[in-house]
Amino acid sequence: MVLCPECENDLDVEEDDLDEGEVVTCAECGTDFEIVSVDPVELAKVHEEDEDEEDARESEEDED
Numbered sequence: 510m511v512l513c514p515e516c517e518n519d520l521d522v523e524e525d526d527l528d529e530g531e532v533v534t535c536a537e538c539g540t541d542f543e544i545v546s547v548d549p550v551e552l553a554k555v556h557e558e559d560e561d562e563e564d565a566r567e568s569e570e571d572e573d
């Protein structure tokens with residue numbers, strides 16, 4: 510059983526079927542995790558909004 514690092518929900522994936530680089534999504538909190546290792550299973554949170562955060566900072570400077 511693989512638990513979500515964020516909310517500890519059961520991710521409902523078969524550890525034997527996981528491949529490195531595969532992305533699984535937690536059905537409970539909606540967080541995406543990339544499989545960085547399969548033995549033992551290690552998950553890395555996928556950061557999709559990094560670029561958006563930089564854009565938001567630039568916008569704040571413009572408003573000033």
Ligand SMILES: [Zn+2]
Pocket residue numbers: 513514515516517518535536537538539540
């Ligand atoms: Zn979760």
